[in-house]
Amino acid sequence: MKAGYYAVIFTSKRTPADESGYSEMAQHMNDLAARQPGFIGVEHARESIGITVSYWESLQSISDWKTQTEHLLAQQKGRASWYEAYHIRICKVEREYEFHKTGTGTPGLR
Known part of the structure; x- marks a missing residue:
């Protein structure tokens, strides 16, 4: 992917209750986001905190996702039940590069 796209970095701390x-x-949110215009991809990791990075073509596509009806309902449920805290950062990707061992590929990485 050519630089100039955006990354939304969502870091979260889950509550111990209400799994x-x-x-x-x-x-469902992953599936729904994948159908949003401007969506490029997503990566996840979870240990003591969760990190989800979604990639978007434009700030407008991020704004449209933020206000998508089902996503708004999921946000409300998350604040009420699933998250102790979260932090969202929106960044413009100016440059990217990667490494792959010969012949191994990298499942799970864009």
């Missing part, structure tokens, strides 16, 4: 429905909602 019910979280995985299903997360998968």
